[in-house]
Amino acid sequence: MGLKVILWGRKDEIKIRQKAGTFQVNIHQNSYFMNLRFSITDDYPKANVKIESKGTNFPKDLADMFVRQSIEKSRRCVTAPAMPKKGDPPFQLKPSIYPVAEYLIRDCIKFYPTEKCSLCERKAFPEDPSNVTQDIRNPQYVEYVYCSHIFHHKCLDKFMKTPPFKRWQEMPYLW
Numbered sequence: 805m806g807l808k809v810i811l812w813g814r815k816d817e818i819k820i821r822q823k824a825g826t827f828q829v830n831i832h833q834n835s836y837f838m839n840l841r842f843s844i845t846d847d848y849p850k851a852n853v854k855i856e857s858k859g860t861n862f863p864k865d866l867a868d869m870f871v872r873q874s875i876e877k878s879r880r881c882v883t884a885p886a887m888p889k890k891g892d893p894p895f896q897l898k899p900s901i902y903p904v905a906e907y908l909i910r911d912c913i914k915f916y917p918t919e920k921c922s923l924c925e926r927k928a929f930p931e932d933p934s935n936v937t938q939d940i941r942n943p944q945y946v947e948y949v950y951c952s953h954i955f956h957h958k959c960l961d962k963f964m965k966t967p968p969f970k971r972w973q974e975m976p977y978l979w
Contacts, residue, residue, distance in 0.1 A: 813914075828858065831909055835933050836861055836917040838870070840908060842901060849899040852878035855908075861933040862916070866948055870912045874904045916954065921946075923959040 815832040825844045831837065843854040855874050860867045881900035888895065921928045928946050930936060937945050943958035955963075 829905065829909070831913040833914045833917045835931060836913070836929070838862060838867060838908075838913050840871075842905070844901070850882060850897065852882045852900045853904055854878075855904060861936075862913075863936050863938060863946065866916065866946070869948060870908060873912075874908050877907050878904045911952075919954055921956045921959050922953045923955055923963055926956075928954045928956065 813832050815830070815837075817830045818827060819830075820827040825846075826841055827844075828839060828841045830839045838860040839858040841856050841858050843856075845851045845854070852875075855871055855878065857867055857871050862870070878900040881898050881903060884895035885892075917929055919928050920926060930944075939945060940957065943956065945957040947955045947957055947960050949955070949960075
């Protein structure tokens with residue numbers, strides 16, 4: 805399966821610079837976008853693909869998380885785990901471009917602009933990216949938590965400060 809299959813928007817594009825060993829993808833979802841450059845070294849696929857953001861209108865902390873997570877996903881394709889789990893098959897090197905691109909496109913850029921706050925069930929991000937707040941004290945600030953769910957700051961704050969404090973056990977989708 806190629807990258808064009810997961811780039812399904814009419815504004816999405818891919819530009820390949822073969823001599824430079826790079827390609828750039830411009831991905832759009834609704835009014836949100838992210839431009840990414842992938843760099844491939846001479847020792848690919850033994851070395852992981854390099855990823856960098858070349859522009860976005862996603863909140864900075866969320867866009868940074870997308871790139872950090874994709875770098876980690878790339879690393880796991882080419883580096884054996886330090887402590888393999890008992891019963892796991894032996895590590896096999898695999899090319900990292902497709903898993904990383906798929907993660908960034910499907911699981912991040914195409915996913916989060918349409919995602920709802922896991923507590924209030926309203927859309928987490930405004931339709932217009934210029935209305936996204938970067939102020940963490942703003943009630944509409946979107947919080948990303950390690951389980952990949954997103955919340956409005958006010959919703960998460962209320963949930964965490966309202967008894968009973970063991971309510972997280974009632975919400976299996978958080979864990």
